[in-house]
Amino acid sequence: MEVKNICCIGAGYVGGPTMSVIAQQCPHITVTIVDINAERIAAWNDSDLSRLPVYEPGLAEVVAEARGRNLFFSTDVDGAIAGADMVFISVNTPTKTYGKGKGMAADLKYIELCARQIAAAATSDKIIVEKSTLPVRTAEALKSILHNTGNGVSFHILSNPEFLAEGTAIQDLHRPDRVLIGGENAEAVQALVDIYATWVPRERVLTTNLWSSELSKLTANAFLAQRVSSINAISELCERTGANVDEVARAIGTDSRIGPKFLKASVGFGGSCFQKDILNLVYIARSYGLEEVAHYWEQVISMNDHQKQRFADNIVQTLYNTVSGKKIAFLGWAFKKDTNDTRESAAIYVADALLNEEANIIVYDPKVSAEQVYADLDYLGTRAPKENRRLVSVVDDPYDAAERAHAIAVLTEWDEFRDYDWQRIKDHMMKPAFVFDGRKLLADNRLADLGFTYYAIGE
Ligand code: NAD
Ligand code: UGA
Numbered sequence: 287m288e289v290k291n292i293c294c295i296g297a298g299y300v301g302g303p304t305m306s307v308i309a310q311q312c313p314h315i316t317v318t319i320v321d322i323n324a325e326r327i328a329a330w331n332d333s334d335l336s337r338l339p340v341y342e343p344g345l346a347e348v349v350a351e352a353r354g355r356n357l358f359f360s361t362d363v364d365g366a367i368a369g370a371d372m373v374f375i376s377v378n379t380p381t382k383t384y385g386k387g388k389g390m391a392a393d394l395k396y397i398e399l400c401a402r403q404i405a406a407a408a409t410s411d412k413i414i415v416e417k418s419t420l421p422v423r424t425a426e427a428l429k430s431i432l433h434n435t436g437n438g439v440s441f442h443i444l445s446n447p448e449f450l451a452e453g454t455a456i457q458d459l460h461r462p463d464r465v466l467i468g469g470e471n472a473e474a475v476q477a478l479v480d481i482y483a484t485w486v487p488r489e490r491v492l493t494t495n496l497w498s499s500e501l502s503k504l505t506a507n508a509f510l511a512q513r514v515s516s517i518n519a520i521s522e523l524c525e526r527t528g529a530n531v532d533e534v535a536r537a538i539g540t541d542s543r544i545g546p547k548f549l550k551a552s553v554g555f556g557g558s559c560f561q562k563d564i565l566n567l568v569y570i571a572r573s574y575g576l577e578e579v580a581h582y583w584e585q586v587i588s589m590n591d592h593q594k595q596r597f598a599d600n601i602v603q604t605l606y607n608t609v610s611g612k613k614i615a616f617l618g619w620a621f622k623k624d625t626n627d628t629r630e631s632a633a634i635y636v637a638d639a640l641l642n643e644e645a646n647i648i649v650y651d652p653k654v655s656a657e658q659v660y661a662d663l664d665y666l667g668t669r670a671p672k673e674n675r676r677l678v679s680v681v682d683d684p685y686d687a688a689e690r691a692h693a694i695a696v697l698t699e700w701d702e703f704r705d706y707d708w709q710r711i712k713d714h715m716m717k718p719a720f721v722f723d724g725r726k727l728l729a730d731n732r733l734a735d736l737g738f739t740y741y742a743i744g745e
Pocket of ligand 2: 419449507510547552559621
């Protein structure tokens with residue numbers, strides 16, 4: 287089965303970068319990424335590459351190389367499906383906000399809509415690839431929809447979860463630790479293996495059955511998030527005992543069975559997936575009556591909520607038990623560095639807790655717009671949008687954020703924060719000048735030497 291035309295439904299943080307890299311690496315395949323969001327497609331087609339809807343180091347270069355050659359962005363979903371041999375589904379699968387499983391299960395309505403649209407638009411046989419993160423056994427539902435169309439077209443379903451991390455998406459796609467492909471039909475699996483094998487060493491392309499592939503994605507995210515919650519749990523103990531969490535992380539990380547990665551204590555993990563995928567795993571376990579399994583994974587989220595809350599609590603307590611009317615400067619709003627994505631960012635929840643105490647917050651983030659900051663706070667629904675705008679301002683100069691601030695909170699580990707003129711910042715702050723470092727970014731005594739009162743997670 288030779289694939290000449292690929293369609294990807296969903297031009298988001300996953301669909302955009304993954305398909306751009308496939309197009310870059312496989313000039314013999316035409317890749318069309320479609321989305322119902324016309325504004326997003328227009329941004330992907332913008333001649334000014336700094337306006338692509340996703341910020342990722344190296345992405346603009348990949349798009350520049352392939353766009354218009356064999357990479358296309360379009361709103362013509364039906365047309366792209368009809369012309370494709372292989373259709374990737376890369377739409378969002380957020381946590382349900384209504385009905386059964388509300389707040390836990392993945393909302394599969396966008397996935398089902400895609401399946402129905404594929405069924406309606408297809409006039410020839412196709413391989414359908416699940417790229418979105420899905421509950422185990424979703425392929426069964428897809429099969430049921432696709433195999434009952436009565437139009438004589440046959441479909442093979444594959445699971446090919448994506449493991450890229452934002453901020454390093456292009457490097458992760460160019461040199462993945464592994465690519466995972468689950469499927470029942472050997473020819474269809476081989477067709478997708480052949481695409482990746484163009485640039486990924488063959489031994490890194492793993493093939494499994496459908497259900498193992500679907501479940502491995504949720505499991506990988508659960509394990510990764512669990513490491514962050516585990517080191518964050520230890521960070522609190524460090525703060526009480528005089529141990530230093532970075533030293534503990536180094537000491538345990540040199541054990542090759544534990545490994546050094548993903549042991550950075552923080553104000554809490556964010557991002558669109560860790561929480562959503564663990565909630566989904568918990569929901570699935572519970573739906574099979576596996577209460578202990580569900581309860582075990584639930585703790586990873588409880589610990590993360592605790593970490594965000596105690597970071598905010600520490601700010602209030604340290605500032606003499608009141609932040610009402612005080613100016614707190616936030617350095618960073620994105621959920622990690624090198625991305626403009628703010629979904630589930632710890633900053634949102636820390637801000638919300640401080641706003642409940644009537645703090646004034648001034649946000650600076652190198653890649654996040656004021657609009658986005660307000661949208662994130664409004665989405666919580668804790669207070670009226672007008673109140674969020676009264677209490678929060680967003681600036682495009684970090685020194686303006688620090689001006690007459692009672693405290694600075696570091697919420698994202700952007701590299702540039704290290705290089706600021708911290709003496710200048712301190713000179714313009716209220717005294718004592720407090721810094722609460724939720725990323726241990728500045729934990730090298732430098733700030734204490736300059737006369738800041740400095741608190742870092744896990745010290
Ligand atoms: P996203 O919200 O950025 O993008 C999804 C896109 O799908 C949106 O632009 C939306 O308009 C579009 N869409 C929804 N329904 C559609 C339809 N019927 N037809 C056409 N377009 C439609 O989401 P994302 O971050 O790219 O995540 C997509 C999936 O990948 C999720 O399941 C997520 O869990 C998974 N994932 C995400 C990451 C990540 O780093 N963001 C990494 C691995 C896996
Ligand atoms: C994560 C996984 O790393 C990807 O493999 C997966 O594909 C993706 O989720 C997904 O399914 O969406 P991502 O959320 O983009 O990727 O970013 P990570 O680097 O995993 O960071 C997640 C959060 O954990 C961030 O808020 C980060 O600051 C935090 N983190 C990470 C820590 O606090 N400490 C660490 O040691 C590592």
